[in-house]
Amino acid sequence: MDPDASPPAAAPPGPAATRPASTRLRIARLAAEAALAVSGVVALQPGKVGLRMTAGAGQRVDGVVVTALPDGTYELSVHLVCALVPLPPLAERVRTAVLEVTAAAALGEAVGPVHVHVEEIADS
Protein backbone atom coordinates (compact mmCIF):
# COMPACT_ATOMS: atom_id res chain seq x y z
CA MET A 1 0.00 0.00 0.00
CA ASP A 2 1.21 3.45 -0.84
CA PRO A 3 2.37 4.99 2.43
CA ASP A 4 1.41 8.54 1.47
CA ALA A 5 -1.89 7.73 -0.15
CA SER A 6 -4.23 10.67 -0.45
CA PRO A 7 -7.62 10.67 1.25
CA PRO A 8 -9.61 7.79 -0.23
CA ALA A 9 -12.45 9.72 -1.85
CA ALA A 10 -10.29 12.24 -3.68
CA ALA A 11 -8.74 11.48 -7.04
CA PRO A 12 -5.01 11.08 -6.58
CA PRO A 13 -3.41 14.40 -7.45
CA GLY A 14 -0.35 14.52 -9.66
CA PRO A 15 3.04 15.22 -8.18
CA ALA A 16 3.01 18.68 -6.65
CA ALA A 17 5.70 20.14 -8.85
CA THR A 18 4.00 19.28 -12.12
CA ARG A 19 0.62 20.73 -11.31
CA PRO A 20 0.13 24.17 -12.85
CA ALA A 21 0.06 27.02 -10.37
CA SER A 22 -3.30 28.74 -10.08
CA THR A 23 -3.71 32.42 -10.83
CA ARG A 24 -4.03 33.01 -7.11
CA LEU A 25 -0.70 31.39 -6.40
CA ARG A 26 1.04 33.14 -9.28
CA ILE A 27 -0.20 36.50 -8.06
CA ALA A 28 0.91 35.67 -4.52
CA ARG A 29 4.39 34.67 -5.66
CA LEU A 30 4.84 37.75 -7.82
CA ALA A 31 3.59 40.00 -5.02
CA ALA A 32 5.94 38.41 -2.50
CA GLU A 33 8.92 38.86 -4.78
CA ALA A 34 7.97 42.44 -5.59
CA ALA A 35 7.48 43.34 -1.92
CA LEU A 36 10.77 41.82 -0.80
CA ALA A 37 12.63 43.72 -3.51
CA VAL A 38 11.54 47.06 -2.04
CA SER A 39 14.23 48.53 0.16
CA GLY A 40 12.96 48.89 3.72
CA VAL A 41 11.04 45.63 3.59
CA VAL A 42 12.82 43.07 5.74
CA ALA A 43 10.52 40.08 5.47
CA LEU A 44 7.00 38.89 4.87
CA GLN A 45 5.15 37.87 7.98
CA PRO A 46 2.68 34.98 8.00
CA GLY A 47 1.43 35.87 11.48
CA LYS A 48 1.87 34.13 14.81
CA VAL A 49 0.00 31.04 13.69
CA GLY A 50 1.12 31.22 10.09
CA LEU A 51 -2.31 31.64 8.57
CA ARG A 52 -1.55 34.72 6.51
CA MET A 53 -0.39 32.91 3.43
CA THR A 54 -1.54 31.59 0.11
CA ALA A 55 -1.24 27.91 -0.62
CA GLY A 56 -1.85 25.78 -3.65
CA ALA A 57 -0.22 23.26 -5.97
CA GLY A 58 1.88 21.94 -3.13
CA GLN A 59 3.40 25.32 -2.46
CA ARG A 60 2.93 28.10 0.01
CA VAL A 61 3.61 31.82 -0.08
CA ASP A 62 3.90 33.23 3.43
CA GLY A 63 2.74 36.73 4.26
CA VAL A 64 0.59 37.29 1.18
CA VAL A 65 -3.13 36.58 1.23
CA VAL A 66 -4.86 36.49 -2.13
CA THR A 67 -8.63 36.45 -1.98
CA ALA A 68 -10.89 36.00 -4.98
CA LEU A 69 -13.56 38.66 -5.24
CA PRO A 70 -17.00 38.10 -6.77
CA ASP A 71 -16.13 40.28 -9.78
CA GLY A 72 -13.36 37.91 -10.82
CA THR A 73 -10.47 39.99 -9.54
CA TYR A 74 -8.25 39.22 -6.58
CA GLU A 75 -7.71 41.23 -3.44
CA LEU A 76 -4.20 41.15 -2.00
CA SER A 77 -3.06 41.63 1.58
CA VAL A 78 0.67 41.89 2.03
CA HIS A 79 1.95 41.54 5.60
CA LEU A 80 5.36 43.03 6.20
CA VAL A 81 8.20 43.25 8.65
CA CYS A 82 9.84 46.59 7.93
CA ALA A 83 12.91 48.55 8.88
CA LEU A 84 12.53 51.71 10.92
CA VAL A 85 11.79 54.04 8.02
CA PRO A 86 8.81 56.28 7.22
CA LEU A 87 6.10 53.69 6.76
CA PRO A 88 3.33 55.27 4.64
CA PRO A 89 5.70 56.02 1.73
CA LEU A 90 7.19 52.55 2.09
CA ALA A 91 3.74 50.97 1.94
CA GLU A 92 3.00 53.01 -1.16
CA ARG A 93 6.22 51.81 -2.81
CA VAL A 94 5.29 48.22 -2.01
CA ARG A 95 1.81 48.70 -3.48
CA THR A 96 3.23 50.26 -6.62
CA ALA A 97 5.81 47.49 -6.99
CA VAL A 98 3.18 44.78 -6.61
CA LEU A 99 0.91 46.43 -9.18
CA GLU A 100 3.78 46.90 -11.64
CA VAL A 101 5.07 43.36 -11.35
CA THR A 102 1.64 41.79 -11.72
CA ALA A 103 0.85 44.05 -14.66
CA ALA A 104 4.12 43.04 -16.32
CA ALA A 105 3.08 39.39 -15.96
CA ALA A 106 -0.21 40.14 -17.73
CA LEU A 107 -2.14 39.71 -14.48
CA GLY A 108 -2.77 43.41 -14.06
CA GLU A 109 -6.50 43.30 -14.66
CA ALA A 110 -6.89 40.36 -12.26
CA VAL A 111 -5.49 42.37 -9.34
CA GLY A 112 -7.90 44.48 -7.35
CA PRO A 113 -7.03 46.37 -4.18
CA VAL A 114 -3.60 45.77 -2.65
CA HIS A 115 -3.67 46.21 1.13
CA VAL A 116 -0.36 46.67 2.86
CA HIS A 117 -0.06 45.84 6.55
CA VAL A 118 3.00 46.75 8.57
CA GLU A 119 2.99 44.10 11.26
CA GLU A 120 6.37 44.54 12.82
CA ILE A 121 9.53 46.58 12.96
CA ALA A 122 12.67 44.54 12.51
CA ASP A 123 15.20 44.43 15.33
CA SER A 124 18.23 46.32 14.25
Added chain:
Amino acid sequence: MATQPDETTSEETTEDSASPLRSGRGDTTIDDGVVAKVAGIAAREVAGVHDLGGGAVRAIGAMTQRVGIGDERTQGVTVEVGEREAAVDLTIVVEYGEPIPRVAEALRENVIRRIEGLTGLSVTEVNIAVTDLHFPGDDVPAEPDRFVQ
Protein backbone atom coordinates in the same frame (compact mmCIF):
# COMPACT_ATOMS: atom_id res chain seq x y z
CA MET B 1 1.06 64.08 35.53
CA ALA B 2 -1.36 66.30 33.67
CA THR B 3 -0.65 66.71 30.01
CA GLN B 4 -1.75 68.89 27.18
CA PRO B 5 -1.98 67.68 23.63
CA ASP B 6 0.74 69.26 21.57
CA GLU B 7 -0.75 72.17 19.73
CA THR B 8 1.60 72.23 16.77
CA THR B 9 0.42 68.79 15.71
CA SER B 10 -3.25 69.55 15.34
CA GLU B 11 -2.55 72.28 12.84
CA GLU B 12 -0.86 69.96 10.43
CA THR B 13 -3.72 67.52 10.16
CA THR B 14 -6.08 68.66 7.52
CA GLU B 15 -9.42 67.40 8.63
CA ASP B 16 -11.38 65.00 6.46
CA SER B 17 -8.84 65.16 3.67
CA ALA B 18 -7.01 62.03 2.60
CA SER B 19 -5.15 60.19 5.32
CA PRO B 20 -1.64 59.11 4.32
CA LEU B 21 -2.75 55.54 4.98
CA ARG B 22 -5.49 55.50 2.37
CA SER B 23 -5.01 55.13 -1.30
CA GLY B 24 -7.17 54.40 -4.27
CA ARG B 25 -5.66 50.98 -4.69
CA GLY B 26 -5.89 49.54 -1.20
CA ASP B 27 -5.38 50.46 2.42
CA THR B 28 -2.31 50.58 4.60
CA THR B 29 -2.45 49.51 8.22
CA ILE B 30 0.22 49.87 10.83
CA ASP B 31 0.04 47.45 13.72
CA ASP B 32 -0.29 48.83 17.26
CA GLY B 33 2.89 47.01 18.18
CA VAL B 34 4.77 48.97 15.55
CA VAL B 35 3.54 52.27 16.96
CA ALA B 36 4.44 51.13 20.48
CA LYS B 37 7.92 50.15 19.38
CA VAL B 38 8.48 53.50 17.68
CA ALA B 39 7.30 55.26 20.84
CA GLY B 40 9.59 53.12 23.00
CA ILE B 41 12.62 53.78 20.81
CA ALA B 42 11.84 57.50 20.70
CA ALA B 43 11.46 57.64 24.48
CA ARG B 44 14.85 56.06 25.04
CA GLU B 45 16.51 58.66 22.85
CA VAL B 46 15.66 61.42 25.33
CA ALA B 47 18.33 62.46 27.81
CA GLY B 48 17.17 62.06 31.39
CA VAL B 49 14.98 59.04 30.70
CA HIS B 50 16.64 56.14 32.46
CA ASP B 51 14.20 53.38 31.63
CA LEU B 52 10.61 52.66 30.74
CA GLY B 53 8.06 50.79 32.79
CA GLY B 54 7.12 50.66 36.45
CA GLY B 55 8.88 48.60 39.09
CA ALA B 56 7.09 45.31 38.55
CA VAL B 57 7.10 45.63 34.77
CA ARG B 58 10.83 46.24 34.75
CA ALA B 59 11.55 43.35 37.10
CA ILE B 60 9.51 40.95 34.98
CA GLY B 61 10.90 42.51 31.80
CA ALA B 62 14.47 41.92 32.91
CA MET B 63 13.64 38.26 33.35
CA THR B 64 11.67 37.74 30.13
CA GLN B 65 14.34 39.50 28.10
CA ARG B 66 16.99 37.26 29.53
CA VAL B 67 15.15 34.20 28.29
CA GLY B 68 14.43 35.95 25.02
CA ILE B 69 10.66 36.31 25.06
CA GLY B 70 10.35 39.96 26.07
CA ASP B 71 10.84 43.07 24.01
CA GLU B 72 12.23 45.90 26.10
CA ARG B 73 11.29 48.44 23.50
CA THR B 74 7.57 48.23 24.14
CA GLN B 75 7.91 48.00 27.90
CA GLY B 76 6.17 50.86 29.68
CA VAL B 77 4.42 51.91 26.50
CA THR B 78 0.68 51.71 25.87
CA VAL B 79 -0.77 52.98 22.63
CA GLU B 80 -4.22 53.44 21.27
CA VAL B 81 -4.23 53.65 17.53
CA GLY B 82 -7.11 54.82 15.41
CA GLU B 83 -7.37 55.26 11.70
CA ARG B 84 -5.28 58.40 11.58
CA GLU B 85 -4.57 59.29 15.19
CA ALA B 86 -2.68 57.72 18.05
CA ALA B 87 -2.53 58.33 21.79
CA VAL B 88 0.45 57.21 23.81
CA ASP B 89 0.87 56.48 27.52
CA LEU B 90 4.40 56.21 28.84
CA THR B 91 5.66 55.08 32.22
CA ILE B 92 9.19 56.25 32.81
CA VAL B 93 12.02 56.29 35.34
CA VAL B 94 13.91 59.59 35.35
CA GLU B 95 17.58 60.13 36.19
CA TYR B 96 17.91 61.84 39.54
CA GLY B 97 18.90 65.48 39.09
CA GLU B 98 17.13 66.00 35.78
CA PRO B 99 14.28 68.50 35.90
CA ILE B 100 11.25 66.30 35.39
CA PRO B 101 9.05 68.84 33.57
CA ARG B 102 11.82 69.45 31.07
CA VAL B 103 12.41 65.73 30.53
CA ALA B 104 8.69 65.22 30.08
CA GLU B 105 8.46 68.03 27.57
CA ALA B 106 11.45 66.76 25.56
CA LEU B 107 10.02 63.25 25.71
CA ARG B 108 6.65 64.36 24.49
CA GLU B 109 8.18 66.29 21.63
CA ASN B 110 10.43 63.46 20.52
CA VAL B 111 7.73 60.79 20.69
CA ILE B 112 5.34 62.94 18.67
CA ARG B 113 8.01 63.76 16.10
CA ARG B 114 9.01 60.13 15.64
CA ILE B 115 5.51 58.68 15.46
CA GLU B 116 4.31 61.34 13.06
CA GLY B 117 7.42 61.06 10.93
CA LEU B 118 7.55 57.28 10.73
CA THR B 119 3.92 56.19 10.79
CA GLY B 120 2.07 59.21 9.41
CA LEU B 121 -0.38 59.07 12.32
CA SER B 122 -1.06 62.28 14.16
CA VAL B 123 -0.51 62.04 17.88
CA THR B 124 -3.35 63.44 19.94
CA GLU B 125 -1.80 63.00 23.36
CA VAL B 126 1.25 61.69 25.14
CA ASN B 127 0.57 60.95 28.79
CA ILE B 128 3.65 60.53 30.90
CA ALA B 129 3.78 58.89 34.32
CA VAL B 130 7.05 59.21 36.22
CA THR B 131 7.14 56.26 38.58
CA ASP B 132 10.68 56.33 39.93
CA LEU B 133 13.97 58.12 40.07
CA HIS B 134 17.24 56.49 39.21
CA PHE B 135 20.35 57.35 41.23
CA PRO B 136 23.71 57.02 39.49
CA GLY B 137 25.02 54.56 42.09
CA ASP B 138 22.06 52.19 41.82
CA ASP B 139 23.48 49.97 39.11
CA VAL B 140 26.85 49.26 40.71
CA PRO B 141 26.70 45.73 42.03
CA ALA B 142 27.49 45.45 45.71
CA GLU B 143 30.73 43.54 46.23
CA PRO B 144 31.49 44.20 49.86
CA ASP B 145 34.02 41.42 50.44
CA ARG B 146 36.63 42.76 48.08
CA PHE B 147 36.90 46.04 49.94
CA VAL B 148 36.94 44.77 53.50
CA GLN B 149 40.69 44.70 54.00
